Amino acid sequence: MEIIFETQSVEQTEKLGASLGKLLFEGDFLALTGDLGAGKTAFTRGIARGLGMDELITSPTFTIINEYHDPVALAHMDAYRLKSLEELENIGFDDYLQGFIVVMEWADKVKEMLPTDVLWIDFTVLEDGRRRIRFTSDSPHYDKMIGELSK
Template structure:
């Protein structure tokens, strides 16, 4: 499904609406060019999950944990050169069931993603406008996707339900 955002505030609102359907153990793989809005999306979702501290991109530290009503793990794998580097960081141990996990540049680590995850691809259309494609990956997410689609309906483009 495709959503349209006309501002960073819209992007955060879309993420917050999606976050209402998230639960501990969920993985969200984000993709998009530099500056597309991946961190902005995580900010909106994290706030909806009860994170009160400032959420910034963990580009240089790779992984940042945030306490909230639902704990959030925010990863940015942009600087990794290969999948082995992610494995060496203890990636498999990070994928526990106690928190929601957001992975910026998730498309770069596709072979290591779990069978069940949400894919969020953000495209910079022009200025502050973004196209945000959300896709369920795996049977369990496909079964859970109807509430996500309902929550995102205000931003959906025609023909993408």
């Protein structure tokens, strides 16, 4: 199943992230893709807000993984600077696959490492600066989630 949204501003992108955040539970894995500056971190900021986090999230570009625990366990990852799959493994990637909501930017760089069932979210910058945000699901679980999101 595929659902496409278009946002006019960073605020709209964050708001869409917040709506999705309200639907997430431990064990969910969001695989974000799209160009530099397309809005992946902005969307993740919205997710955090939707989860009820007060803390402002910052991009984990250099740290690879930032984790948050209040009020829920969220792992925000960025695979952009990873040099190898081993590096991700050594950071303890597997430990985040249970008990956390995982949001990974540049997830297509480490496709081989991802769980079989993830929600893909792709960001494209349109000519006029709007963002096209495409959700692709392969499972009843995420189909249901993006169905809720489009209501």
